[in-house]
Structures are given as structure tokens and as C-alpha cells.
Amino acid sequence: MNETRALKIYNTLSGKKEIFEPIVADHVGMYVCGPTVYNDAHLGNCRTYVSFDIIHRYFLLLGYKVRYVRNITDVGHLTDDGEDRMSKGSKLTQLEPMEVAQRYTLGFHEMMRILNTLPPSIEPRATGHIPEQIEMVQQILDRGLAYVRNGSVYFNVPKFAAENPGKYGSVSGRVLDDLYSETRELKSQEDKDHPADFAIWMKARPQDLMVWNSPWSTGFPGWHLECSAMSTKYLGKTFDIHGGGNDLKFPHHENEVAQNFGACNCAPARVWMHTNMLLLNNKKMSKSDGNTISPAELFAGTSEHTSKAYAPMVVRFFMLMAHYRSTLDITDDALLAAEKGFKKLMETNKILQALPVNASDYDGAENDHDRAVLQLIEEAFRGMDDDFNTAIAIAALNEIGSFVHKIANQQLETNALAPWVLEKMKVTFNTFIVDIFGLNSDSTETGDEGTVDGLMSLILDIRSQARSQKDWPTSDKIRDTLTAVGILVKDGKDGATWVKQ
RNA sequence: GGUUUCCUGGCCGAGCGGUUAGGCACAGCUCUGCAAAAGCUGCUACAGCGGUUCGAAUCCGCUGGAAACCUCCA
Numbered sequence: 001m002n003e004t005r006a007l008k009i010y011n012t013l014s015g016k017k018e019i020f021e022p023i024v025a026d027h028v029g030m031y032v033c034g035p036t037v038y039n040d041a042h043l044g045n046c047r048t049y050v051s052f053d054i055i056h057r058y059f060l061l062l063g064y065k066v067r068y069v070r071n072i073t074d075v076g077h078l079t080d081d082g083e084d085r086m087s088k089g090s091k092l093t094q095l096e097p098m099e100v101a102q103r104y105t106l107g108f109h110e111m112m113r114i115l116n117t118l119p120p121s122i123e124p125r126a127t128g129h130i131p132e133q134i135e136m137v138q139q140i141l142d143r144g145l146a147y148v149r150n151g152s153v154y155f156n157v158p159k160f161a162a163e164n165p166g167k168y169g170s171v172s173g174r175v176l177d178d179l180y181s182e183t184r185e186l187k188s189q190e191d192k193d194h195p196a197d198f199a200i201w202m203k204a205r206p207q208d209l210m211v212w213n214s215p216w217s218t219g220f221p222g223w224h225l226e227c228s229a230m231s232t233k234y235l236g237k238t239f240d241i242h243g244g245g246n247d248l249k250f251p252h253h254e255n256e257v258a259q260n261f262g263a264c265n266c267a268p269a270r271v272w273m274h275t276n277m278l279l280l281n282n283k284k285m286s287k288s289d290g291n292t293i294s295p296a297e298l299f300a301g302t303s304e305h306t307s308k309a310y311a312p313m314v315v316r317f318f319m320l321m322a323h324y325r326s327t328l329d330i331t332d333d334a335l336l337a338a339e340k341g342f343k344k345l346m347e348t349n350k351i352l353q354a355l356p357v358n359a360s361d362y363d364g365a366e367n368d369h370d371r372a373v374l375q376l377i378e379e380a381f382r383g384m385d386d387d388f389n390t391a392i393a394i395a396a397l398n399e400i401g402s403f404v405h406k407i408a409n410q411q412l413e414t415n416a417l418a419p420w421v422l423e424k425m426k427v428t429f430n431t432f433i434v435d436i437f438g439l440n441s442d443s444t445e446t447g448d449e450g451t452v453d454g455l456m457s458l459i460l461d462i463r464s465q466a467r468s469q470k471d472w473p474t475s476d477k478i479r480d481t482l483t484a485v486g487i488l489v490k491d492g493k494d495g496a497t498w499v500k501q
Numbered sequence: 502g503g504u505u506u507c508c509u510g511g512c513c514g515a516g517c518g519g520u521u522a523g524g525c526a527c528a529g530c531u532c533u534g535c536a537a538a539a540g541c542u543g544c545u546a547c548a549g550c551g552g553u554u555c556g557a558a559u560c561c562g563c564u565g566g567a568a569a570c571c572u573c574c575a
Contacts, residue, residue, distance in 0.1 A: 017517090033575075041575095048575035173505065174571075223573095245575025275575065276506095282567070287574055321524070322514060327507080327568075334513045337525035341513095344524085347538095379522095383515090391515045395523035405539050409532085412540095472534060479536085490538040499538090
């Protein structure tokens, strides 16, 4: 890419877009909070990981060496009643805690595969990093920012805030005074000196199943700790980007920052990125209140909220039509529009890739069409450079697509575009669709495409003969029957082509 | 109650002080045996009221509406 462009990223810490400058040249360290594996992944999770997949892919395209760390949280995440999430799942289903974690981890991976996200470079599990977490608790204690009560260890928020003005609240924008005045009445809080304090080590109760020995008690680490420990382990004390869903800003990310400062007196990430929520019925999609639609339901068309099944790639494309920092409302109409838009764009790419490039009959002059296309290509990349604005890139691709169809339909001369411009269009389209957007054509055929192509060319050939003899009944029967099995016949000047619907 | 964000044409959704974003839907036209596909044209909106400015969807204020966080969630 050229040097005049600069990648801008919206940083939650500053509240504005900043030009991205890696700590180590040509390298990006990115940590994204992964799922807590006690339940099936829902669509909201998917949107966040698709968003970061685009970010991951764009960094790769720009030539960065990326270490993308996305954790699996399989312990330490407390529910309202203070029961560990994993052991809760295990009691409900009569399974070992690790069995529950394993099942939903596999389910999560399968969903990520279906949505065509690239795997992270490292996917650490909280249970695999207990020593690191214990070590971090000790570091925080050594620096006097935590205290032990009855075998549990609590982070001392007021002390941390006093010693580090402006640090607590830097992610969530929360004012500490507001936290002081809150009258939250949570259980198991009696040990805390202050309501804003939070546990970094919890002493186990008899019913807790996942426990480890530590200098303070047999117990388990606090929720926020695993991300602090694992990001430090794999990306260093200070790294480039930390991401996650909007709803993790507080308390999770806020406390993460506090812990990292507490342990090493340095900020974990320079840039914090937060994705926005997926909405259903104009409300946040949420597992806990039932306002949710599962990916499986969406793909199978069994949800009450949709009229039909939507392919995973349609859902992915739907997510890309909006910016990652905007809320996105799931509606049947919007999905329908996305489906049509997706199919058209994929078809456009197919047609474009098949266009011949004739260097010979080109007169050598750059014309208005060339300039328009080049500008649109530039615009697509500028969109991505501007905080990963996929909506702008898609708009530009659609406009380029208009040229593709005009040439394919001979409404524009084949040599209307300079050969090198046409070549650049091909590369750009492919780069965006395959490499950046990670879209594939959802083809269900497995290796028998050659057979299908052969059959289709035979069938269309017979139809063409029928048409030349004005045998409309035969011609229409072929077309209608193909339509019925989901194959759309498109008549053009140079004969018919087909596309699977 | 506190903090914050948002309100764009029939629908979805970009926009970050001066351009028709784009998609879907709809209407007309071209092409066509018919249809579809594709192309072209049209539909030109920014919650309301004030203010700043040569100029505001975009900045400021007020009013109305919605949402998120403050408690587990991406």
C-alpha cells in the first residue's frame, strides 16, 4: 500500500481516532477478550469476533506481523449468587467442569469456523494460567494495592486511584466518586473495605469444584485477573491493542487496567477498542434476559424473528454493512437486504474475475472511466484505513461493480478501461472479498463443481438450441425447472449464464 | 438515581463544517420470444426548536424519544 495512507483507530481511552503506531515496527500485539465457555455462543459474541477478525485480517493485509491473542475463560467468572460459572454449568448438566468448558469451547470454535474467522495466534485458557495469576496477585500485594481478608485477596481501588490520578475510570469513563456513592448491595461483600474493591483471589467454599492452592487459601482467581495475566505473558507488559465488547468496559476492562498498573505500574494496552452491541427488537441481545437469537436458529430459519434461513456468510456480510462501533439491529428486512446485496457482490466478483484483459486493443490513454475506478479503489482502502469502516469499502465496491456489469453486458466497450486498471480491479475485489472481508460463496458443493459445471453447460447448450429453433416450451421448461432447484438462468448477449441461488 | 451514547429518506445503514455514500424496496426506461438478470433514470432524508458560521445532518444549547453501562453477558 502506499505511504501516504495512515491507519486510524478509535481509542476508547482518548475518545477519538488516532493514527496507529505500533510499539514494535511492523508488529501488532492484539488481545481480545474471548468467551466464557459455559453456554452456546450467541450472535452477539459472533459480531464482536467477526469485527476483530476484520481488524486482524486488515493488519495482515497491511503487512504487519500480528500476534492475536484471544482467551478462553473457563474459570473465575462469578455469577450474581457468587457461584462459579463453570461449576454451575456442571451441576446443571452432571458433567465435570472441564467437560462443560470443553464442550462449549468446541462449539465456539465450530461457530468461528462457520463464520470464516481466522483463528487467533494464541488462545490461552484461564485454567492453564493459574500460576501466572497467583504470581500477579502476589505482585499486586507486594506493591501494597491489595489486601487479604479471610483467605481472599481484594484489590484496593481507592488506594490505587489516589496513587494514580485519572487512571481508574480511564476506560469506562466512570468517575470514582460515582462508584463511592453507589449503594450496591451484593452478597459476599462484607469482607471488602470499599464497595469498589474487587476480588483478585477468592477463597473456595465447600461447593466450589474448580480450586487451586495458593499462598492465601485454596480457591480460584477473580474474573478480571486472567486477562491481565495472559496478556502480559504473551504480549508483554504494554502492548498495542486490547479489544472486547462494549459491555466489558466496566468493570472488566477497568479492573484489568487497574491490575496491570497494580502489578507493574504500567498501562497494559495503548489502544482500547470496543465493539458495539447487536440489537434485537431494539434491545441489546443478551443471554441472560432471553432477548437473543442463536446462530443455529438463524442459519436454520427456525427463529420466530426471521422469515427464513440465512447463510452464515450472509450474516457475516450483514455485520460488515455497519461500522463496528455502531449498534446493529437484527431485523428480517435488514437480513433480506443483506442477502441480496451479498449475492450480488459475490456474483459481481465472479463476473469480474472472468473478464478478459486485452492489452492489445488499448489506446494507451487514461480516461475518465479509469480515473473513476481508481478513485473508487482508493476510497475502499481509505474506508478501511478510517477505523476499519467496512460500510464505506462496501459502498465503493458496489460502485466499481457497476463498471463490471456494464463491461460484461457490453454497455461499455471492453477496452473502456486500461488493462492495468482492469487488472487492479480484479485484484482489489478479490483482496477485499476474500482477504479482508473473509467472505466465501457459501458453496455447499464439495469437490463436484466440475461435474456441475459440465452438466450445466450441457443443459444450457440444449436450451440455446431450443431457443434458436423458437422452441419456447422446451426453453422455458429448462429454465423453470432449474429455477425450482435453485439455479437462476441469466440470459445475456453472449448466451446464458447461471448462478446458484 | 448517576454516567454515557444515539435519533438520517419506505427499510437497513455511511457520514466527524461545504460531494448525489452504498444496499434493499418502489416506479419508468433499455435489453429481451416472455420472464429473470444486468444497466440507466427517478425517489435527495437528516427528531423538534433555537444559536454559532459565508455555509451545519455534521459544532453549541434546550425539548422530546430510544438505548447502553453502573450487577453476569461480546
